Amino acid sequence: MSTPLAAQPVLRLQNLTRVHGSGATEVHALRGIDLDVHPGELVAVMGPSGSGKSTLLTIAGGLDAPSSGQVIVEGTDITGAGVKELAALRRRSIGYVFQDYNLIPALTAAENVSLPRELDGTSARKARVEAVAALEEMGLGHLADRFPDEMSGGQQQRVAIARALVGDRRLVLADEPTGALDSETGESVLALLRARCDAGAAGVLVTHEPRFAAWADRVVFLRDGAIVDQTVRSEADSLLTGRVAEA
Amino acid sequence: MSIRHGLLALLEHGPRYGSQLRTEFESRTGSTWPLNVGQVYTTLGRLERDGLVGQNGEDGAGHALYAITDAGRAELRTWFERPVDRTSPARDELAIKLAMAVGAPGVDIREVIQAQRRHTVKAMQDYTRLKAQALAALEGGGSRERDDVAWLLVLEQLIFQTEAEARWLDHCESRLIRLSATAPAPGPGTGPGTGTETRTGTEAGPAPAGAGTGNGADNRIR
Numbered sequence: 001m002s003t004p005l006a007a008q009p010v011l012r013l014q015n016l017t018r019v020h021g022s023g024a025t026e027v028h029a030l031r032g033i034d035l036d037v038h039p040g041e042l043v044a045v046m047g048p049s050g051s052g053k054s055t056l057l058t059i060a061g062g063l064d065a066p067s068s069g070q071v072i073v074e075g076t077d078i079t080g081a082g083v084k085e086l087a088a089l090r091r092r093s094i095g096y097v098f099q100d101y102n103l104i105p106a107l108t109a110a111e112n113v114s115l116p117r118e119l120d121g122t123s124a125r126k127a128r129v130e131a132v133a134a135l136e137e138m139g140l141g142h143l144a145d146r147f148p149d150e151m152s153g154g155q156q157q158r159v160a161i162a163r164a165l166v167g168d169r170r171l172v173l174a175d176e177p178t179g180a181l182d183s184e185t186g187e188s189v190l191a192l193l194r195a196r197c198d199a200g201a202a203g204v205l206v207t208h209e210p211r212f213a214a215w216a217d218r219v220v221f222l223r224d225g226a227i228v229d230q231t232v233r234s235e236a237d238s239l240l241t242g243r244v245a246e247a
Numbered sequence: 248m249s250i251r252h253g254l255l256a257l258l259e260h261g262p263r264y265g266s267q268l269r270t271e272f273e274s275r276t277g278s279t280w281p282l283n284v285g286q287v288y289t290t291l292g293r294l295e296r297d298g299l300v301g302q303n304g305e306d307g308a309g310h311a312l313y314a315i316t317d318a319g320r321a322e323l324r325t326w327f328e329r330p331v332d333r334t335s336p337a338r339d340e341l342a343i344k345l346a347m348a349v350g351a352p353g354v355d356i357r358e359v360i361q362a363q364r365r366h367t368v369k370a371m372q373d374y375t376r377l378k379a380q381a382l383a384a385l386e387g388g389g390s391r392e393r394d395d396v397a398w399l400l401v402l403e404q405l406i407f408q409t410e411a412e413a414r415w416l417d418h419c420e421s422r423l424i425r426l427s428a429t430a431p432a433p434g435p436g437t438g439p440g441t442g443t444e445t446r447t448g449t450e451a452g453p454a455p456a457g458a459g460t461g462n463g464a465d466n467r468i469r
Contacts, residue, residue, distance in 0.1 A: 046368075048421065191379065210413035211406065214371035215379075221361070231365045233372035 008075060009036040010171045010202035011060060016069035018055055018225075029055040030066070031225040037204055039170060042197040044205045044213035047222035053206045054175055056222065060204060061173045062090050073171060091120045095164025095172045097193075099179035101156040103148040103163075109135060110144040113163045120167070134162040138192060154185035158192060165196055172196065174205045178212050190215045250282065250290050252326045255299060255319050262303045264310035265291060277377075277398040279405070294319065341412070345419060357420060364416045371409045378402045 016033040019026055030052045037043050045053050058064040060071055062078045071078050074093050078086055096102075103112045113134055114127035122130070132144050138158040148156050157177060164172045174193065178186030186209075194215045197203045205216060213219050221229040250272075257263060257271050265287045272282055291313055294300040299319035303312045315323070341363060348356040381399045 048417070191382075194379065208417075210368055210371055211375075211410045213368065214375040214406070214410075216372065219368050219372065221364070229361055229365050231369040231372065233369065233376060 009038045009072075010074060011035070011037040011204065012070070012072040013056075013060060014070040014072070016056070016059060016071065017067045018052075018059060018064070019067045028225050030059070033069070033225075033227060035220065035227070037171070037202045039200050039202050040197060041218065042194060042203040042205060042216045044207060044216035044219045045222055046208065046210070046213050046219060048208075051222040052225040053222055055225075057173050057175050057204060057206050061094050061096060062086050088120070091116050092167070093169055093171055095161075095166075095169050097157070097160045097164050097172060097174040097177045099176040101148070101153070101160045101180075103156055103159060105148050108145050108147055109140065109151070109159045109162075112148070112159060113166050116163065117167050122167070130166055131162070134166045135159065138162045152185075153181050154189060157181060157185075157189050161189070161192060161196065165201055170201050172201055172203045174203065176207055177205070178207065178209065183211070186212060249280075250286065251294060252323065254287070254290055254294065255315060255323045255326070258300060258313060258315040259320065259323060262312040262314040264306060264312050267310075268313075274394045275397045276401050279401055356423060360416050360420050364413060367409050367413050367416065371406060371413065374402055374406045374409065378406060 013033050013035040016030050017028070018030040019028055021027055033052075033056060035043070035056075045056060047053050055064070059066050060073075062071065062073075062081075066079060069079070073089060076089060076093075078089055081089060103109075104115070107115065110128060110131045113131035114122075114124070117127040117130060118124055132141060135141050135144050138161060140155060140158055140162065143151060143155060143159075148159070151159070157180075160177075161172070161174075164174075172193070177193070178189055181189060190205075190212050193203055193205065197217075203216075205213070207213050217233055219231045220227050221231075253272055254268055257268055257275075263271070266284050268291075269282050269284055269287045272287075291300060295302070295313070297318075299316055299322050300313045301316050303314035306312055345356065345359065348354050348359050378399065381395065381402060385395055385399065
């Protein structure tokens with residue numbers, strides 16, 4: 001839909017439903033979600049509390065299973081995968097960014113970033129090289145040997161984004177990544193996520209802040225577990241004519 | 248008024264002719280508020296009548312040049328020092344529309360809100376992309392042109408304004424849901440249609456547990 005996209009989406013959700021509980025206490029957290037996210041695309045998911053935003057993200061990342069429907073990551077249906085297979089898929093294909101960073105406090109920035117690669121069998125030396133390169137892309141090369149508590153929130157969140165996308169992973173799932181940051185820092189974290197998507201990653205961003213959602217190519221509105229509306233940014237640089245052509 | 252003072256501010260940099268003022272006004276504000284040359288000359292005429300500018304010969308191509316007078320400079324200083332009046336707010340079509348939509352027959356106010364939200368968020372997406380480009384140009388190029396900085400400030404104003412609108416729309420929606428949940432008989436068209444009454448309240452209202460309500464998965468990943 002936007003930009004010349006590769007034919008295959010990095011993430012495809014098909015007719016996804018999630019029901020919690022049963023009988024009188026049954027809650028339909030998701031009702032028939034269809035969503036494709038292509039390489040180079042950042043999709044924001046907005047909606048009121050309880051609309052299913054976080055459920056959607058945990059299921060997209062294989063952390064929870066849908067009641068029905070399919071989650072296809074890089075062409076593989078992860079809903080049918082076994083426990084070990086799923087763990088490997090998550091490690092190789094999916095990166096997460098959380099509101100509270102979730103870095104391991106006893107590891108340095110570089111060690112945090114290289115951990116998923118080492119778990120996946122990459123040699124410690126190669127994983128370290130990759131991690132430092134990923135940190136440099138985030139403008140954090142000089143902080144590679146710092147521990148999380150020696151970094152600001154914005155720096156920790158950038159380390160988390162580096163960790164999410166190190167190696168060949170192209171899918172980053174971000175749940176309120178700016179929630180704990182001041183608005184300036186939040187903005188710079190979003191700019192970075194945007195840049196990683198422009199470089200070919202596919203991103204899903206859950207947020208309740210319209211200002212951060214506005215960095216996305218597409219904003220999906222969720223209500224009561226269903227997509228009720230969505231918006232796509234203008235393709236033509238037609239808005240506010242005059243200044244844009246030269247940019 | 249803003250065009251009047253905008254032109255005075257540009258004339259403070261030296262004498263200019265009409266279409267030059269128009270071009271400079273637009274490049275400073277990124278064509279956000281396009282001016283036509285007629286408006287510029289009408290405004291110049293009024294400024295001249297009030298003694299704030301005077302005609303100052305012609306340039307080589309025969310354009311009539313205008314220059315700011317001392318009275319014009321004093322007026323400009325006053326303008327910069329005086330806050331813009333917010334005590335008598337301009338009419339806002341959206342606020343009027345929502346006010347009229349409350350209880351309007353055949354109108355689903357949630358639809359009105361969502362249609363506006365889609366439009367407003369889309370405008371924010373476009374402004375945000377322009378802002379990212381403007382920032383990249385300013386940070387990459389090194390040269391901080393006055394016009395580029397001014398344009399960035401104008402864009403950010405547009406983003407803040409649309410953000411405020413989007414937040415207000417969210418607020419209107421949850422306010423209406425809260426009010427309809429406590430009303431003796433909920434009116435038609437306010438619920439999402441499917442779930443039960445209690446579920447609607449929990450889902451859309453300010454549920455303390457947020458998305459985690461009865462959701463084991465959320466607790467697991469945290």
